[in-house]
Amino acid sequence: MQVSSHDFKARADKALHDPNLRQALSAMEKGFVSKRQAAVRDLPEFDALRDRAVEIKNHVLENLDHYLERFETQVLAQGGKVHWCASPKEARETILALLRTVEARTCTKGKSMIAEEIALNPFLAANGIEPVETDLGEYIIQLADEPPSHIIGPAVHKTKDQISDLFLEHHQKYGRTARQTDPQALVNEAREILRQKYIDADAGITGANFLIAETGSTVIVTNEGNGDLTQMLPRMHIVIASLEKIVPTIEDACTILRVLARSATGQEFSAYTTFSTGPKREADLDGPAAFHVVLLDNGRSAMIGTELQEALRCIRCGACMNHCPVYQAVGGHAYGWVYPGPIGAVLDPHFVGLEEARHLPSASTFCGRCEQVCPMRIPLPKIMRYWRQQAFERKLAPPPERMAVQLWAWLVRRPALYHFATRIAAYLLGRFGAERGYFRRLPLAGGWTRGRDMPAPSGRTFHDLWRTSGRGRGEAE
Template identity: 60%
Template sequence: MSVQITSPRFKDNARHALDDAPLQAALSKVGPGFIGRRTAARDLLPEFDALRDSARDIKNHTLAHLDLYLERFEAKVKEAGGHVHFAVDAAEAREIVTRICRDRGAKTVTKGKSMVSEEIGLNDHLVACGIEPVETDLGEYLIQIRGEAPSHIIAPAIHLNKDQVEADFRRVHTHLPPERNLTEPTALLAEARGELRAKFLAADVGITGANFLVAETGTSIIVTNEGNGDLTQTLPGTHIVLASLEKLVPTLEDVSQLLRVLARSATGQEMSVYTTFSTGPRRPQDLDGPGEYHVVILDNGRSAMLAGQLREMLRCIRCGACMNHCPVYHAVGGHAYGWVYPGPMGAVLTPSLIGIEKGANLPNASTFCGRCEEVCPVRIPLPKLMRHWREKEFERHLTPAPVRYGLGIWSFVARRGWLYRPATDLAMRLLAMAGRAKGRFASLPLAGGWTKVRDFPAPQGGTFQAQWKARKSGRAS
């Protein structure tokens, strides 16, 4: 019932992605768009980096006191007339949500975008229980009608192009005139708005995620640009919030710090359009809002992460900046990662949640260029945590045998300077001589994996160690 996991086949997934021309066309727009917008937003706010430190510190403080903030949050939700449910794992979370829906006799539920919902495979479960889930975020709606998983945590349909969307709308919205013009993106948006407006008004239950939970007031917060999650938690008679336990923050001041870095890091906006703070069900004198309010707090392996260095990963506020800046994500897209969370944050989180046995490939899908850590709004040392998983993979003998033997030979040579220096020096000279004509190699023995998709540059000058030695003696004299 849970989302299918193809992470163990990452290499095959990546190869298919590289050969997928429409996907490559869509991916070519990821970097230029997101990176430029984030940089522009950062440059407009001199305090941006200081706010990132502040955001990191708030999350560290909260995680160190998480038990107490969870208790405070629960008490405040109850005080406001709402309900809090704790779920140890995905199955329990699905069960809680389904029970609430069944008790209300719900036939359709509208949904705001929620990665936790993807993580627990909620939609399939609801369908199996005879309840129709309707995704209302435009991107989520697109992938729902295609039967796909999101390929990005804030832009779930970033792998699609306009023509694919048009074809899907014609396939699914068969009650609309077939001769209608859908060539412009505005026409597609207007059609989705019309289709979903009726669903919003008819839904029995609204399910949203949470960007933050505020312990001070018992408030859940979602951030959207479309207004879909906001309608989802305002119109139906029951509002269910699905949140993992690290979403807690202490106070409204703390959440304001985090909101200042969230939108800027994600989309480069000064602030997202809608930030909605929900506290309990509608009040006696209210004329709208849900009559019932439930928060489902999911653990699903996160509490165990608090014990070691992976605690740092629980600071993540799901802005997507790490994948927006990741050369590997740019090349293969989100689906190749094979589960719910792609990119650098997914490479660290996925082994934590589904196990290193299934997730071992993902921490290896990194060049360790470090851009993810450079842009992370809560300063998660993503390369360090990926290295942590690589070490675990090696320790548990999950690394393929040729790699293990290769590493063994390398470590034998590299630890013996009298052997390493002349060996690398000789290899460099030979390669430099052989590649003298072109300055690069189109094919090279033992390096076919590299040269198949790109040239290997011919070395120039001495080895690094020789150059280093020369520089040092030059400086000393």
């Protein structure tokens, strides 16, 4: 995926003026938030489960090498293979080489953010292999030739009308010439077209929500069953996953599953939870002949032991973005890379560089709602603040912005001068604003007054009044 995070402000402005996006986002905001709230309310032990889930991931991150090696041993024992890939390039080339062994012309794909992270689809297409997205949301944005705007609802930025138009445009070649508007009819149309694609595919690629060390299993959750058809029908199943997806046991995976769907969509459980352990065995009725796990690092192991480590607990539920007022305002595409919202503001600077992504951790009010709803209790604002410090120290913000902060701090550190200066400011602003009570415009405050009035100060500072009231005498100067 093309990185355009540096352009965050312009992309956000564009998003704020896109009526279709406004409509799609307002529907999303209501759906996800209220459903999660109801799901959490119905499970009194939800917070205790969160604590347990955090403990599991913390333990894994402290012992990552052990569990990854255990996982590989088990995958091998089940007849599969693990491919360790340090970089996106290595992962892409590994996948291509695997697909070549089955002379693949098409491959179906379940939803995978790692596939987005390594920009797999354009690479496969350039090498003559057609990737077919089978998750409905991913299918829609593949038709639209757009990246996902949300990690669990890739097409959440699209309205129903836009989807009707896309299907009409792209499905004519299958003899579908009627514009469907009923959601169920749209789903059925996609399902019927995808059915043949599953059968034709030479390989199926899925992501993984969990890798289980004790069994060598990979786990995906879906609501459409598309993942099952993707991995069961073709000859080869390739799982692409990043290394922090590992958990020690099935029991651990089940604990985290209990907070995952509730946090994500407000469901108790996703409709399908699929455990894949090795290729088809002799007694199995179906399944792939070959099973491969492509394990991606891409800088994650370097996060261990740093301020970023806690972000590796993320289970990609999307709750942080669903509840983020900034995401709700601008949508996912404004963030300009694979991971949007608060988790993107934390991860993207690591993956694409802080020079590129400095706006992402900066564009937050630190309202703290993301951390409040994060099932894995990732201190998202704290990590965003860490990035802001890095950006400040590396002088990445424009000089006037830095200098304004430093000049203000210089004054704040000189209380006598500060009180003198604020007394004058209060007097002047109070005098000019007294009649109306507010300012429509104010020099140097254009960022404020372009969208709101500036209430006028009452004319004298508290400290001034306190001192002259006689109350301040005898107090520590």
